[in-house]
Amino acid sequence: MVSIKDVAKQAGVAISTVSKVLNGYPNVSEETKKKVNQAVEELNFVPNTVAAALSSKQSGRVAMLLNLGNISQAVDEIHMQYIAGTIGRAVELNLDVITIFDSMLKSKSLDEVVRYLRSQSITGLIIFGMSKEDRVLHRLIDAQLFKIVTVDAPLVNLCSSAIWIDQEAAQYAVAKKTLKENAGKSILYLAGKKNGYVSAERLKGMQRLAEEEGLSLLVRNGEFSERLARELTFRYARKKNIVVCASDMMAIGAMRALMDMDIFRPVCGFDGITLMGYAGKQMNTVRQDFARIASKAVEELKRLLDGGEGRQIVLDYELVRMKYEDVLI
Amino acid sequence: MVSIKDVAKQAGVAISTVSKVLNGYPNVSEETKKKVNQAVEELNFVPNTVAAALSSKQSGRVAMLLNLGNISQAVDEIHMQYIAGTIGRAVELNLDVITIFDSMLKSKSLDEVVRYLRSQSITGLIIFGMSKEDRVLHRLIDAQLFKIVTVDAPLVNLCSSAIWIDQEAAQYAVAKKTLKENAGKSILYLAGKKNGYVSAERLKGMQRLAEEEGLSLLVRNGEFSERLARELTFRYARKKNIVVCASDMMAIGAMRALMDMDIFRPVCGFDGITLMGYAGKQMNTVRQDFARIASKAVEELKRLLDGGEGRQIVLDYELVRMKYEDVLI
DNA sequence: ATATTCATGGAAAACGATTTCCGAAGCATG
């Protein structure tokens, strides 16, 4: 294998000099740089990232942590977007990514998790869809041992940034739009998980709208489950209801239930997943560009790794009405 | 960080002895083993996989290579299953996995690909959904530089194994079942990609059945595209046709088209993706357990890395009839 | 001309494992 040593020999300089050129350190003359770069070209040299990671304890090895708790097709799509977005951007930024599922961390103590990450020379972490209740992860963030970007959880300190779309505003907006298109005074709201950060925000948005518009609002917990949403709709939906759901999967379940009951009232969802095109009826929803969110998260992590301080980033969303033709590719 | 050196000190032995114990090498007395293991416990030691990889050029770092060519929701589900299956099993077998997309390798020469893999200290590779035409990957396998497992491509040599379900038989079986349930003599077969290994096999299965049963068979290339399948169905489907598709996505497209034409004839698919539950009508299909296939692929790669020779592995499949209630979770 | 700075490049020590080789016991054999 072509190593930095070979490059040094070819260029007639020392190993350390090659390293300096490669990493853009100062105190190297233009002339020497040229020699080194030429040697790199000639030998078609690619640095060994593993050795770099070992040596520097810093060279960009990061992990993405996915919460696979609730498996479903929708989640597949969202996670796949996250993965593709993360890995794609990471390659461009010269970061190595390893993918971790929450299940691998479950029943591990903070100490063990830290040790595991260290054993992999991981210095940065992107956490997707973290629950309010995850003690270990919260302490991991507090410890400030790693650079961390959380997606959809508002946890910011010196070493960690948070990135999300404004869930409250989005829920408010999509419900308002649906309401405008279909007169109604009574809303059945199927909320997400009790301990989810996003669920709480979305619920707030719905409550604000209800208050402003003087709507009657019935809230039930749907746990992001299509099946549960279906059952709740059977149980609680009335002919005059508008059913607003905290996720598309729940919206699909609710819509199915309404169709079975021969009630033709609007349902609106949240996420903008492809499956909405197959729900049988068009629905309003909030499209989140998951790949872009992930890509931004990687960029933010890179900034943290380069010494930046933690901060909040809010991305935009889009209100859409999804139908089959939109998702057909 | 706790290193092997600390363990050695704690146990009162040499570094090399610790390493031998950890890796199960011979020539260590039970007594010494006990001392070392105790020290490992006490210090809560976890070996640094990065250092191990660098040092041994062997310690299980593997890559999974996904062909994301055709993005679609169905593909999301399949790939997500592949990823979860691979990573999950890899953790259990103490392998580190990095995920690579074909797009990262595109327009790279064999040399560059080899170099890239080496730069990551990767010794093993699982390739999902490889095309017949990918020159670089074929040469990579021929070169026998890495241990490789291909999923759905029959490429076997000393260093590489192949794993798949019997596509020919499965296509034959599902079409036959559909035919039995719905009398018919004339079949429209929407095939997959011209250069896919699986597409060719499935087509063979269909042709064998047509010959055996004396059916009239019209074959068109649907490229695994829902949209194209829809268009082809509009164009070629007749009232007496049974439409057999080489993938579920195409089956869904075909079914939509038939419904639009008010033709009520069966369609059958292939893959067993969740989306089939939302197609509007029940369809027969072949369920492949993608997570299990991936998990098996990891096991096989592990065997190769441990010195085993390449071989073929054929996994089983299941004929199912998919409806909404089956996919609702 | 001498002293002081500065830019530049090199030598060498990490990083945390693996692995080869070698020496010291321990034991049986002749």
Added chain:
DNA sequence: CATGCTTCGGAAATCGTTTTCCATGAATAT
């Protein structure tokens, strides 16, 4: 008792980088 064989444990080289620190010579200041 000397010899040869095992068995076991340790010293040291190695993997391919990064990074610290030092030496050199040129440039500047005195």
